[in-house]
Amino acid sequence: MSLAQPVSELLEAVNRPLEDAHAMPPAVYTSPDFLACELESIFSREWICVGRSSGLPNVGDYLTYDLAGQPIVVLRGKDGQIRAFSNVCLHRMSTLVDGCGNKRLLVCPYHAWTYDLDGKLRGAPFMTRTTGFCKEDYALPQIRCEEWLGWIYITLDKDRPSLAPALAPLEELIAHYGVENYVECFRETHVWDTNWKVLAENFMESYHLPVCHAATVGGHSKLEEMECPPGLEAFNYHWITKEASLPMGNAHPDNTRLEGRWRKTTALITLYPSHLITLTPGYFWYLSLHPKGAGQVAIVFGGGLAPEFMADPRAEEYVATLKGLLDEVNAEDRGCTEKVFRGLSANAARPGHLSYLERPIYDFMHYIAERTAGFDRSAALAAE
Structure with a gap:
């Protein structure tokens, strides 16, 4: 059809x-x-609801969501703010975390590339001989995220008007x-x-x-x-x-x-x-x-x-x-x-x-x- x-x-x-x-x-x-x-x-x-902010009360609390085929992680950072990031490692592109829970760091289950809760790459084992590699060049892409009356929403549209x-x-x-x-x-x-x-x-x-x-x-x-x-x-x-x-x-x-x-x-x-x-x-x-x-x-x-x-x-x-x-x-x-x-x-x-x-x-x-x-x-x- x-x-x-x-x-x-x-x-x-x-x-x-x-x-x-x-x-x-x-x-x-x-x-x-x-x-x-x-x-x-x-x-x-569009803006899509993924949960309530009260459901992520502590630093490191996270949930995951697949939006239009894009794996996303939503988490509460060390500054208390809720943010959303691509849930895809910047090395060989494995997803980083599943479900929901609490993490001090986001550690890729494939090669242990490790990201802080602000999305910045913190560690990458056995990369010292790769001359073109610079840890500071890597950060998980941020996904737009807003709260409204306690609900958390995300969107893939960078130009979408605020909710x-x-x-x-x-x-x-x-x-x-x-x-x-x-x-x-x-x-x-x-x-x-x-x-x-x-x-x-x-x-x-x-x-x-x-x-x-x-x-x-x-x-x-x-x-x-x-x-x-x-x-x-x-x-x-x-x-x-x-x-x-x-x-x-x-x-x-x-x-x-x-x-x-x-x-x-x-x-x-x-x-x-x-x-x-x-x-x-x-x-x-x-x-x-x-x-x-x-x-x-x-x-x-x-x-x-x-x-x-x-x-x-x-x-x-x-x-x-x-x-x-x-x-x-x-x-x-x-x-x-x-x-x-x-x-x-x-x-x-x-x-x-x-x-x-x-x-x-x-x-x-x-x-x-x-x-x-x-x-x-x-x-x-x-x-x-």
């Missing part, structure tokens, strides 16, 4: 008005050519939660057998909660009270009132920031392209997605507690309860989203109408069309 078919079908879909909106066409999810376009026009250029201005409207919307003070208590990586956009869309709508999550959180979500405002340029969001299925789903008694209905209101946020956040008065959790092929998605999954719950004597119990519930929720979502991708691959697959509860998917579709198919989103954004 060439790129022309999914692009043509996507442009037809985004030109429908909201009241007659359809889901994106199957080829947008299943075409390898469309995925290659996404890697070039989205993941090689904060585009997210200023969102920062204002959620300021009363104080999410910058929430503490990450767990971070994991997973791979599911579905397209990254299927999982993104699943996260950004609550229409599926009563069915897909009937055994967990579905019965606690009031869809009739859900608000789906129009999305903005860099994100979409919706609000939902929940009768908390967890003690920390509502605001802690010591929380004086939130009043009235905000003490039990949850924000569900999609920061384009692939950072997905559930923010409640007492806890948060998030996914950051990256395609591993049309039919697989690499997932960073993390979460934690608001400061009042972290200060509570029962904090460890709350973390364990939260993690247990979210593992069940993820298992339910995995089943649903993998079924969707199998369905998308069928010859009989056809996109149907969207519910008004799926408004964020309509906005996400416009973002994807802008980045991959040259769609002009400005008129739609201006009209809202």
Whole structure:
């Protein structure tokens, strides 16, 4: 399948008005050519979330991430700053570190070339007879890295505008939660057998909660009270009132920031392209997605507690309860989203109408069309 078919079908879909909106066409999810376009026009250029700064509390703490085929290491330096570097040795080009952990130095596992936490080459065994070699000429290429409300983002685009201005409207919307003070208590990586956009869309709508999550959180979500405002340029969001299925789903008694209905209101946020956040008065959790092929998605999954719950004597119990519930929720979502991708691959697959509860998917579709198919989103954004 060439790129022309999914692009043509996507442009037809985004030109429908909201009241007659359809889901994106199957080829947008299943075409390898469309995925290659996404890697070039989205993941090689956008800001991508890799975790929380509170998850790297100590000097030498690091995590690794593969962004559009580029291995990257993110670490906290001796000066306390978080930076990102190419995770590729400058000798014979082995990757340096895997997973996450703590290192005093970055030591290549192939020939033990050793780098300081600022990326500078510190040592290279048996190089004294190489007359052209000068240790000071070697330093790991730095990757752009920024923090926003406690999250860490990286981009391969040296000219990409800074993240904060585009997210200023969102920062204002959620300021009363104080999410910058929430503490990450767990971070994991997973791979599911579905397209990254299927999982993104699943996260950004609550229409599926009563069915897909009937055994967990579905019965606690009031869809009739859900608000789906129009999305903005860099994100979409919706609000939902929940009768908390967890003690920390509502605001802690010591929380004086939130009043009235905000003490039990949850924000569900999609920061384009692939950072997905559930923010409640007492806890948060998030996914950051990256395609591993049309039919697989690499997932960073993390979460934690608001400061009042972290200060509570029962904090460890709350973390364990939260993690247990979210593992069940993820298992339910995995089943649903993998079924969707199998369905998308069928010859009989056809996109149907969207519910008004799926408004964020309509906005996400416009973002994807802008980045991959040259769609002009400005008129739609201006009209809202």
